[in-house]
Amino acid sequence: MEDLGTYAEFLPIELHKTADLDPNQNYIIAYHPHGIMVMGAFIHFGTEATGFSKLFPGIKTSLLILRGWFYFPFLRDYVMLAGICDSSKDSIDYLLSKSGVGNAVCLAIGGAREALDTEPGKHRVLLNRRKGFIKKAMEHGVSVIPVYSFGESDVYDSTRNVPGSKMRKLQDFIMKFTGFAPAMFHGRGIFNYTMGIIPYRRHINTVVGKPIPVVKNPNPTRTEVEDMHSIYVDALKALFDEHKTKYGISEGTSLEII
Numbered sequence: 001m002e003d004l005g006t007y008a009e010f011l012p013i014e015l016h017k018t019a020d021l022d023p024n025q026n027y028i029i030a031y032h033p034h035g036i037m038v039m040g041a042f043i044h045f046g047t048e049a050t051g052f053s054k055l056f057p058g059i060k061t062s063l064l065i066l067r068g069w070f071y072f073p074f075l076r077d078y079v080m081l082a083g084i085c086d087s088s089k090d091s092i093d094y095l096l097s098k099s100g101v102g103n104a105v106c107l108a109i110g111g112a113r114e115a116l117d118t119e120p121g122k123h124r125v126l127l128n129r130r131k132g133f134i135k136k137a138m139e140h141g142v143s144v145i146p147v148y149s150f151g152e153s154d155v156y157d158s159t160r161n162v163p164g165s166k167m168r169k170l171q172d173f174i175m176k177f178t179g180f181a182p183a184m185f186h187g188r189g190i191f192n193y194t195m196g197i198i199p200y201r202r203h204i205n206t207v208v209g210k211p212i213p214v215v216k217n218p219n220p221t222r223t224e225v226e227d228m229h230s231i232y233v234d235a236l237k238a239l240f241d242e243h244k245t246k247y248g249i250s251e252g253t254s255l256e257i258i
Contacts, residue, residue, distance in 0.1 A: 008049040011155065013040060013204040015050040016243075019211065021104070023058025026096050026142045027211060028133055029106040032125045032236065034114040035152035036185050039199065040206045045106040046082040050206075056104075062095050063106045089136070096140040104145070107133055116168065117258070118185075120154045123240070123249070124256040127233060134214075134229045141216025146236040148255075150247040151204035159184035205247045209239040233257060 021027065031041045043049050045061040052061060064087035070076045085091045087107060095105050108114075110126035117124055137144045162168060189196030212235050217224065240255040 008043055011039075011199065011201055011204055013043055013050060013151075014206065015044050015052060015055060016205060016207045017055045018207060018209055018239075021056045021059050021145075021211065023102040026101055026140065027059070027104040027145050028092075028096075028137050028142055029061070029104050029145045029147055029208075030133055030232070030236075031106055031108045031147045031149065032110065032127070033118065033123070033149065033152050034108045034110040034112075034126075035149070036115055036118050036156040036158060037199075038108045038115075038152075039155060040149040040152050040204050041106055041108050042082075044206055045104075046079075046084055055208075058102050059104050060102055061104045061106055062091075064091060066112065092136050093140075096136070096142055106147075109133060116172075118153050118156075118158050120157060122153060122256070123244075123253060124153075124258060125236075127236070127257050131225055131229045134232060135220060135225050137214045138217045138220040138225065138228060141214060143211035143213050144232055145211050146209040146232065146239050147206060148209070148236065148240050148243070149204055149206040150244070150249065151202055152206075154202045155199035155204065156185040156187045157200075203247075205243075207239060207243050209235065 029045065031038070031045075041063055044052055046063040053059070061083075063082070063084045065079065065084055067086035067088060069079060070086060085095070085105075092105055095103050109130050110117075111130075114124075114126040117126065134144065186195055187197055187199045188194065188201075190198065193200075212232060214228065220228075237255050237257075244253060245251055
């Protein structure tokens with residue numbers, strides 16, 4: 001899909017490359033943070049609005065989302081046009097082992113739950129208990145690419161819902177049974193700047209980090225997965241620290257891992 005260029009310019013949103021990707025290999029792209037609408041992941045890896053294929057020739061991306069989105073008529077057809085797949089293990093296994101090389105599956109690691117913790121100006125990612133993507137990378141022997149999107153959490157204002165509050169308990173209850181995060185948020189309107197569902201015009205800069213090599217291990221132990229996960233967390237923090245001041249984040253700001 002190449003018709004979202006104007007949308008990308010509206011925010012604006014840009015994709016930044018730090019290393020080449022070998023088209024003879026497959027990859028897992030780990031996207032952070034989820035934000036409210038995981039907007040950057042869709043624009044970068046579900047469309048050609050920011051020129052992914054020009055930056056990384058020979059790589060075909062497949063954005064993975066919750067299976068529930070495919071139950072909605074019309075929306076289902078729209079996302080399928082973008083080559084988006086559901087985030088099941090079967091989809092990941094097929095794309096990484098039976099669909100040739102040059103494939104990169106993109107996962108918003110924090111998922112729906114992280115959307116509930118999104119707060120403008122905060123750099124917080126849900127990662128400590130998210131290790132399934134590491135296990136899959138080990139099973140298939142594919143490199144993991146850390147991606148951090150500066151500004152993803154700023155395009156909408158969210159209603160305060162601290163853990164333990166009545167609103168958060170209700171949101172957690174709904175998400176437990178539906179899989180969807182009922183986040184309370186707002187952006188700007190068509191003719192006003194204070195209330196609406198259109199995102200605010202706030203710059204998003206998405207940095208694609210260097211691939212982290214993963215040795216193939218069809219049956220990794222829990223300890224082996226945790227060790228590889230620790231390597232990934234350190235790489236993500238290093239990516240954040242290396243680029244944060246370029247995009248208006250103060251030197252003393254740290255990435256919060258929850």
